[in-house]
Amino acid sequence: MHKPAFSRLPSLPSWLLSQTALHSARLLTDRLADAGARGYHYRLLATLDESGPSSQADLGRRSGIHLGDVVAALNELESAGFVSRSPDPADRRRNVVQVTDAGRTRLAELDERVTAVQDELLAPLSAEERVQLTGLLTRLLAHHNATP
Amino acid sequence: MHKPAFSRLPSLPSWLLSQTALHSARLLTDRLADAGARGYHYRLLATLDESGPSSQADLGRRSGIHLGDVVAALNELESAGFVSRSPDPADRRRNVVQVTDAGRTRLAELDERVTAVQDELLAPLSAEERVQLTGLLTRLLAHHNATP
C-alpha cells in the first residue's frame, strides 16, 4: 500500500504551529475588533508606553512593524486621539510620537482584552504546561531571531 | 514608575506563536519556492495522495483550503502535469482530480524539502523537547478545532 495510516499535515510541527497561530490570531483580531482596534494599534501603543516618546522610525524598529505600516496605523491612532505627533525641535526630520491620556486608557482596555485572549488560547493546558510551552517557543524564537 | 521592566509582546503566548509560525512559514515557503512550488501545492498533492481521487469540493474540505484557492492552485498543478482533472461520469457536475505519476514524483521531492524544514525549525530542541512541543500544540489545536 502506498497510503500511509496517518495524514502527514497534522503531524508536521510547521503545520501545528501555523494552525495554532491562526486560531490565536483569530481570537486576538476578533477581541480587538470588538473594541474597534487592530493588532498594529495595540503593538504601537504598548511599545510607546514602554519606551516613551519616540520617532516613528524607532517605533517601527522596536515594534517590528514596517515603516509604511507605522505611518498608516499612527494616522488612525492620531485621528482617534490616542497618540500625538509633534515635530522634534532637535531634529526637524522627526516626528515625536507620544501617547495621550486617552491613549493610556485605551491601552489599558486593550491590555485586558489581550490578557483574556491568552487565557482562552491556553485553556486546555495546566499552569506548568503553559510554562513549558512558552519556554520552548521562546527558545525557538531566540534561535531563529539570532540566525537570520 | 509606570514603565515595566519587561516588554509585554515577547512574553505573550499569542505573540510567541505568531512569531515562531512566521519563521516556520518563511522557511517552508522559501524551500518550496526553490522547487517552484507553493504551500497549497504541497497540501493538495499530499491530501490527494492520501485520500485518492476526489472532487474539488472534497479536496478543499480535507486540505482546509478554500474552494476559490483550490481552483487556482489546481490550475497551476494541472498546467505542470502533476494532477489531471476529468469529469465524473457518475456526477457530471464534478471534476475528479487525480495525481499523475509526475505528481507523485513531485510530491516525493516536496516531502523531502518539508521534512528538512521541520529539522531546521526544531534545531535548538532535543528529541524529548520536540515531542513535548508537538504534544502541547496538538492539544491546543484539538481544543480549538473542537470548539468553534
Added chain:
DNA sequence: CCAATATCAGCCTGACTGAAATGG
C-alpha cells in the same frame, strides 16, 4: 554627497466571502 526620516503607493500570501452558472 551621503544618511536618516517620513510619507505614499503598491505587491504578495493566506484566509475568507459572495455571486453566478450548471447539473442532479
Added chain:
DNA sequence: CCCATTTCAGTCAGGCTGATATTG
C-alpha cells in the same frame, strides 16, 4: 425547486519593497 459543485471576482490583514522629498 432545491441543492451541490465549480468558477471567478473581490475583501482583508500582515509582512514587505520601492520611490520621493526633506532634513542633518
